[in-house]
Amino acid sequence: MAASLTGLLKPWTPRVLLVRWSRYNPYYLEPEPRKEVYHIPETELTPEQKEERELKSVRPIKAATNSVTSSVFNDPVLSKFVNMMMKDGDKIIAKGIITQTLENMKRKQVEKYHKAPEGKKAEIECNPYAIFHQALENCKPVIGLASIQKGGKFYQVPIPLTDNRRRFLAMKWMITECRDNKHRRTLMYEKLSQELLAAFSKEGNVVKRKHELHKMAESNRAYAHYRWW
Amino acid sequence: QQQEAIGMETRPETFSIFRTQENDPACQSEQHLGQYYTVPPSHFHTVFPHGLPPRYQQQVKTFNEGCVMVRQPALELISHLKRADYSKPTLRYLLYGVKGSGKTMSLCHTVHYCSTQGWLVLHIPDAHLWVKNCKELLPSSYHASRFDQPIQASNWLRNFRTTNEHFLSKIKLRQRYVWTKRESTEEGRPLGELVDMGVSRVKSSSDVVGAVLKELRLQAGGTEGGFRLAVAVDGVNGLWGRTTLKKEDKSPVAPEELTLVHNLRKMINNDWEGFDSMDPFVPVPVSLYSEKEFESCYLYYLDRHWLQHPHSQTEEGKKELIFLSNRNPSVLERLCAFL
Numbered sequence: 001m002a003a004s005l006t007g008l009l010k011p012w013t014p015r016v017l018l019v020r021w022s023r024y025n026p027y028y029l030e031p032e033p034r035k036e037v038y039h040i041p042e043t044e045l046t047p048e049q050k051e052e053r054e055l056k057s058v059r060p061i062k063a064a065t066n067s068v069t070s071s072v073f074n075d076p077v078l079s080k081f082v083n084m085m086m087k088d089g090d091k092i093i094a095k096g097i098i099t100q101t102l103e104n105m106k107r108k109q110v111e112k113y114h115k116a117p118e119g120k121k122a123e124i125e126c127n128p129y130a131i132f133h134q135a136l137e138n139c140k141p142v143i144g145l146a147s148i149q150k151g152g153k154f155y156q157v158p159i160p161l162t163d164n165r166r167r168f169l170a171m172k173w174m175i176t177e178c179r180d181n182k183h184r185r186t187l188m189y190e191k192l193s194q195e196l197l198a199a200f201s202k203e204g205n206v207v208k209r210k211h212e213l214h215k216m217a218e219s220n221r222a223y224a225h226y227r228w229w
Numbered sequence: 230q231q232q233e234a235i236g237m238e239t240r241p242e243t244f245s246i247f248r249t250q251e252n253d254p255a256c257q258s259e260q261h262l263g264q265y266y267t268v269p270p271s272h273f274h275t276v277f278p279h280g281l282p283p284r285y286q287q288q289v290k291t292f293n294e295g296c297v298m299v300r301q302p303a304l305e306l307i308s309h310l311k312r313a314d315y316s317k318p319t320l321r322y323l324l325y326g327v328k329g330s331g332k333t334m335s336l337c338h339t340v341h342y343c344s345t346q347g348w349l350v351l352h353i354p355d356a357h358l359w360v361k362n363c364k365e366l367l368p369s370s371y372h373a374s375r376f377d378q379p380i381q382a383s384n385w386l387r388n389f390r391t392t393n394e395h396f397l398s399k400i401k402l403r404q405r406y407v408w409t410k411r412e413s414t415e416e417g418r419p420l421g422e423l424v425d426m427g428v429s430r431v432k433s434s435s436d437v438v439g440a441v442l443k444e445l446r447l448q449a450g451g452t453e454g455g456f457r458l459a460v461a462v463d464g465v466n467g468l469w470g471r472t473t474l475k476k477e478d479k480s481p482v483a484p485e486e487l488t489l490v491h492n493l494r495k496m497i498n499n500d501w502e503g504f505d506s507m508d509p510f511v512p513v514p515v516s517l518y519s520e521k522e523f524e525s526c527y528l529y530y531l532d533r534h535w536l537q538h539p540h541s542q543t544e545e546g547k548k549e550l551i552f553l554s555n556r557n558p559s560v561l562e563r564l565c566a567f568l
Binding site: 071072073099100102103106107110111113114115126127128129130 | 287290291292293533534535537538539540541543545546549566567568
């Protein structure tokens with residue numbers, strides 16, 4: 001009994017330091033990975049920022065996860081795509097596939113660029129990041145379907161989708177399309193680069209799937225009233 | 230290898246810091262350090278059917294041109310070759326450096342120089358290809374305890390034929406070679422016939438390689454039809470290490486037991502005609518990119534529209550590239566590939 005009482009009198013430090021899980025004590029603050037924030041000189045800080053800095057010198061800060069970088073080449077959408085591609089926690093392989101995909105896309109486009117006549121050069125997009133973002137935009141559905149039960153039956157009701165859900169659907173369709181519907185012997189980066197380039201020019205199976213979803217939603221317009229939110 | 234130009238070239242049309250118009254390796258000097266010169270497309274397939282690193286070959290295909298940077302180690306090698314005394318025993322040079330520092334590219338630059346000067350070039354693209362991952366190992370017909378590698382030997386002979394077309398008819402054999410009971414190559418036949426026979430008769434191709442090496446060794450220094458012979462071996466430490474090959478009873482094969490390796494070692498031993506003693510070699514260190522070379526490489530990639538990420542074209546991005554790659558040429562190349 002004496003042992004437990006003396007234990008309670010100590011100042012509070014956690015026995016097990018949480019570094020990998022997301023359930024931190026709310027006392028902890030988020031880390032700031034961007035370099036620009038630390039380069040602002042003392043004089044130019046607003047009162048809020050000054051207050052924040054005071055707070056950071058006192059409070060503990062959560063450990064930054066491995067995916068957070070201060071690099072200028074960091075892309076949150078791409079990181080999300082890598083995480084969705086990852087199997088069994090093997091991020092190295094997933095990141096490797098994505099870098100190979102970007103390289104492959106860039107090679108194809110740069111080759112086309114160098115062989116194209118002068119007039120056509122400006123139309124060819126060589127930036128793999130721009131192609132990736134545009135292709136993903138072209139694959140995002142505008143409206144989705146939800147299964148709502150009314151009077152014993154389930155109806156497919158058209159509903160608006162949030163931005164995160166749209167992005168998730170576009171990435172999911174892209175990955176499943178490349179994993180399932182392509183030739184067995186082609187490597188993933190080759191399949192992905194072909195599909196992304198097709199989606200960039202609004203062709204290919206993924207945009208077809210998006211169009212089919214839109215048509216279904218359009219045909220089920222009558223049930224739109226079943227949505228109550 | 231790029232030579233950095235301290236004095237800018239004053240040609241009005243094609244003015245650039247990182248490119249030079251001097252496409253002949255013989256005329257390049259310290260002035261051109263850090264600049265890229267273009268290998269003329271007509272030369273490309275004859276001089277380099279093999280020997281270039283695979284990523285560089287991809288780069289050539291993408292950019293539609295083959296540009297090599299003029300760098301210090303290659304220039305040093307070329308100047309040695311220009312000033313060496315060829316009546317003395319042959320000199321051997323060794324390019325050494327960390328992984329990815331540009332040894333193979335320096336070697337290829339020197340090989341380009343040698344072929345523009347009209348030398349006969351014996352370029353073995355990678356000695357490691359001969360001591361590992363060989364699917365077929367035949368016991369040698371010529372020597373009981375040795376092993377032949379028909380695929381590698383015939384591939385190499387085919388590439389050798391492409392590089393040295395014009396020498397094949399000029400060099401005559403000085404010895405009669407018997408391959409089987411019915412086939413033999415007589416004295417005085419041109420070397421081309423020997424090479425063709427090696428390419429078509431895959432089984433005896435390793436012995437053909439041995440014969441070719443022996444003939445070239447005998448005739449290289451000769452005064453009548455005298456030609457200069459350059460032997461370039463990439464990954465030369467593979468000839469003296471261990472092999473990953475196994476005999477049928479699963480015991481490991483030593484490199485001496487491979488015909489190709491045995492003959493190549495004799496070649497490097499340089500007991501060529503007229504040259505008796507063994508020489509120590511001249512070491513040539515290959516370092517990572519200097520600041521100016523890095524600048525050149527960066528500008529070249531920008532020019533070829535290879536660096537597409539908007540941030541990579543800023544100062545910050547450039548500093549990050551320097552930090553991530555530590556100015557290592559191959560690491561930089563791999564980084565810029567997806568940026």
